[in-house]
Amino acid sequence: MATFKIKRFNPEKQPEPYMEDFEYDVPDGATLLDCMNTIKWTMDGSLTYRMSCRSAICGSCAVKANGHAVLACQRQAEHLYDENETIKLEPLGNMKPIKDLVVDFTPFWDKIDKVKPYLETSSKPPEKERTQSPEEFRLIDDTSTCIMCGACYSDCHVLEVDDNFLGPAALAKAQRFVSDSRDEATLERVKNLSEYGGIWDCTHCGECVERCPKPARPFYRIKEIMTVALEKGVHNNDGARHALAFTSSVKHSGRLNENFLPLLSKGIFNIKGLLELVPIGIRMLLKGKIPPIFHKSVEDVDDIKRIFKKLNQ
């Protein structure tokens, strides 16, 4: 017998959410959504959640199971049990709950809109359709599989502290158009995406890759946008300066120069940014933690330089 601890919330009846337990003898192979449906249909008809296709296509039924976002129709319940055969069900994170397991997706959709999720062209349309080669399509194939379920958005660590961040779903959607051979607004897109709240605010924590129920895996898409932004010369921001300074440091010595990286990331004429570094600099200095002033190269650094040269870096 499994226990489903479900976070209930109905602001029309009581302002605070509460947990309610449901016991259910889960049949072999039942999905989490099957269990939620049985609970709703046979135990408490007021239990509220979103669902539709039951086939991991529509993206409606994402919920948090034992702390992590999952697509309820895609996962077998028994694979989600904790050591006590319990599944704690909660609404997705980083969005406001409306009722029980239903959250308000408005900020999610607003951010998708913000990245202009449509092709932008300025040239004269061709007589027939705008075609793509299989190689060109491959660049946007993974991100095209996104079903907008919100699992990545729910568990994103940055969004927990900064709701200005566009978030993994919108940025993955942005890559769908940044890397689309038919789109003609790439430079403008990567400029906008390099602003505060965009690609450079991602911490690389990999949580979105882990939660994504499809091959879209947003973090990898975010990195692809970074590469395009750097290629297109969109360098006037802390993130791009950080990437360029990091690579340049490794090119020259084979290793990171920790003294220069913060200065170059902020920009050497950025007085306000440089002042931000003063407190940490003083603390490190007082504890003798400043990295060696004379930056030593790794052994055989010429071979490393050779590889950089071969790849035109």
Next chain:
Amino acid sequence: MKFALFTGCVSKGATRELMASTTKAAEGLGIDFVEMKAAACCGAGVISEQNPMLADALNARTFAIAEKQGLDIVTICSTCQGVLKKSECNIKGDAEYQKKINHLLQEGGHQYDGTTKIKHFSNILASDEGKALLKEKITRPLTGLKAAAFYGCYVLRPSELSEYDDPDNPTEMEDLFELMGATPVYYPSRIKCCGFPIVMMNKKASLEMAGNALVDAVESGADCVVTGCPLCHLNLDSYQPEIEKMISKKYSIPILHLPQLVALSLGYSPKELLMDKHIVSTRIFQKMFPSS
């Protein structure tokens, strides 16, 4: 046990106490760590932002050096671990790509065949052999110390690259704490991101992430946080005074590198492990475990 030690850059710079304590831990355990002095920086997932193939080629060169020595690689940084594993996955999963990478390495006399394994020090210690060795060598059980693990994202996610059994609910670090006589503290933030990668780009968000983890650890009753990642250490320790100012709370919780905790249980003194180099006071360790 003998491994090629991939030190990473930060253990030679801003967190020199990590390198010092790794050396002591290895010495105390009788593990032979051969430092990879010709290895390039792993790229920290940053070089690949500019040129993914360059990052993979540099890391393949590192793998090739270890292969030539006939050794597996041990890392002491969660970020190095995750980034090296990603390159390994990119290269080993694509024979054509591996050929191209090897073509780049050829002139330097390197060839990557895909045989060397890459493991974080915590994975070595958490293996049956590692645990048996640690158990045998402990001279000072850390009784009474409540330790909270902070894993670091890159050793856990993406799970397909992780060396941990259950990256969503890892217990390897806590199992090691118990083995050393300490009491593990489980708290939700132990598998969260410390925020360090964006400290230059969005300092407020970065420090808030670190702050949330610190508050969580303290409120769960921890005496200290122990991490396997020097970058997490930088955000949790070096920025702790600024975090405390931001959240208007003073916790002053010491942050240890995993090798420091291990070496402490092997009888080394806090001073030998350069605990006096930390920004947050580690006096509690001098009191609990005075030099013998």
